[in-house]
Amino acid sequence: MSELTAVEVSYDLLEKPRREAIQASAQHLLKEIDRPKAIHEKTLSLREYIWPALDAYGHDQSLPHDYELSLLPLSRIGAEQGFSGSSILLGYFKHKKNTSLFPSQPMVIKLREKCPTAFGKLSELRDELHRAERLRPYISYHKSQYALPLHISDDLPGMGYQVLWSPFALTDLVQRHQSGLSFLEAPDLRQLLKIKKGGEPSEESLKKALKVVESAFQIMGPLHKRDGTARSVSTSFHKEYEPYLRKLGEGWGSSWREIWGTQQKTSDFNICWVNPFWVLSELMARNNVLLRLGAIHGDLHPGNILYATPERPFLIDFGWADDNAHIAKDFVLLECNLRFIYFPADVSFSEVRRFAQMNAQDVAWPEDLNKRFKPRFDVIQSLRKAFLDAHGVKVDWMTEYVIPLFLVSMGLLRYVDQYTNQVAARLTVLELAQYINDNYLLQVE
Structure with a gap:
């Protein structure tokens, strides 16, 4: 040479x-x-x-x-x-x-x-x-x-x-x-959803976005199932999700503790809620939780999903990748991006709250809700279906999905100043905490 x-x-x-x-x-x-x-x-x-x-x-x-x-x-x-x-x-x-x-x-x-x-x-x-x-x-x-x-x-x-x-x-x-x-x-999912510049996607963009999401999770099927070696393992939420809390207890979380306090109940937006920090403490203390472990990308937000055509997505940025982790992480992080990180700002409080309440596995689209949110709802439903397919066995929706969604949402409060709708982020955390308290913590005590 x-x-x-x-x-x-x-x-x-x-x-x-x-x-x-x-x-x-x-x-x-x-x-x-x-x-x-x-x-x-x-x-x-x-x-x-x-x-x-x-x-x-x-x-x-x-x-x-x-x-x-x-x-x-x-x-x-x-x-x-x-x-x-x-x-x-x-x-x-x-x-x-x-x-x-x-x-x-x-x-x-x-x-x-x-x-x-x-x-x-x-x-x-x-x-x-x-x-x-x-x-x-x-x-x-x-x-x-x-x-x-x-x-x-x-x-x-x-x-x-x-x-x-x-x-x-x-x-x-x-x-x-x-x-x-x-x-x-840049041909990534953000452009199709038009969440980078604001506004809701056109019908054509939505169809492409749905296909990109479906295709991305399809190619990730062997990864999440770890070529057939994925297993349900007794572990803890602390072990799996402590990094996704993003050092909540080391400084930045103090301002949120001042808002919500340390008691079991709190008040925010002039509404009484169960305190997200109380729910967090209860969850992180629980051991012997059965979770499905496979291999994951770990940081699956819209900017890390590029595409040539909607049927040919490409995944980039593997700084959070793991070959033995709870597979829900790839799904709930993407849902957080759709629910509040890139949520439009010109939305009424009541509409944001109703969207934040869509946490049940069998949730259906409420026909009286503003149709501008339907595209996001459809993409969320698509990724939830992909999660159920990737899981491959009977799913405990609360422990396998809702609680991880709450834990990841709590950690993402660290960057709330950068989001297009800060109220949506706050309400998502509050509604998830309330849902977990009413449908899980009160049931297993």
């Missing part, structure tokens, strides 16, 4: 430190790819997964290896950091001079500032790499639709960022970019 020249980054809107970190990491990755049959984790060829065309080109010693990393001008590029503190970009490699050479697969590029870690603890993105590796045995039937990470740069000298690279097969993005389009809309 001839010597690799410096990799150019064809995008000018990144801050210099982030741009330089991506450039250094890209150079490091290409050196690995440019070796004949470079092996990653002893089993995977980086070249095969990231840039298979190099097998046809890479052994020609006479050609210079002048490569460029093109970052796609998508709405995700340069976006503000997510709840995890990471930024996500999309990009692909191409040859600067040999334009006939097929470009690489598109890649999710995850960027995170380095921070000190405790002795023996993995950095956040290296932990994501390890988590994703444990999922690999369970995605074989649909592996091209998972953007599992393959390469990380977190120890390059002088670089203040970790950079994680995850190839996936949404190649039409690259083709559209190379055809000269100056801006590409």
Whole structure:
């Protein structure tokens, strides 16, 4: 092989430190790819997964290896950091001079500032790499639709960022970019639901959104069932859901405790409720709860579900992935996004409350409720049906779904200032706490 020249980054809107970190990491990755049959984790060829065309080109010693990393001008590029503190970009490699050479697969590029870690603890993105590796045995039937990470740069000298690279097969993005389009809309579930810019989806968008959700959970079937090895296990809500409370007891939760207090009953919106913190305490103290454990994505919100067509979704971002966890996590987090994170703001209190009360397994659409909420209800019903299918055995709806929905909702109060409807978030938590108290805690005492 001839010597690799410096990799150019064809995008000018990144801050210099982030741009330089991506450039250094890209150079490091290409050196690995440019070796004949470079092996990653002893089993995977980086070249095969990231840039298979190099097998046809890479052994020609006479050609210079002048490569460029093109970052796609998508709405995700340069976006503000997510709840995890990471930024996500999309990009692909191409040859600067040999334009006939097929470009690489598109890649999710995850960027995170380095921070000190405790002795023996993995950095956040290296932990994501390890988590994703444990999922690999369970995605074989649909592996091209998972953007599992393959390469990380977190120890390059002088670089203040970790950079994680995850190839996936949404190649039409690259083709559209190379055809000269100056801006590409990120094809993810948020756009179909029109929850990013507000407003309710059109009938056509709703049909597509429903199909994307159905297709996403269909390809995740082997994952959730762990290729047939998923089992109902005696465990506890604390063990399964403490991370999803997002450090509720370490600071940010104090303001909510001031609002709701510590007694069994509380008052909010001039209404008497059972206190969500009292319900939380009761649930977290219970052991020997039977829950269905499989493999999960762990952070399944609309922005992590991309698609080529509604029948071909792609899953990205595996920082919360787990090969042995309660499968409801993938379903209830997506439901939280639909119920309050992206809920419209111009809604009456009574309508928001009625929507927040739809917690029973057999809930039907109330015909007298504003029809603008029907699209969200339909998507929620679709994902609930997918949960029942994934569970595969008789479901205790309260312990397997409603309580996890409450626990995840409680944790998401941490970011309530960022939601389009803060009242919806608050009412969802209050109504779930009341429902659990009336239909579970009072029944098992």
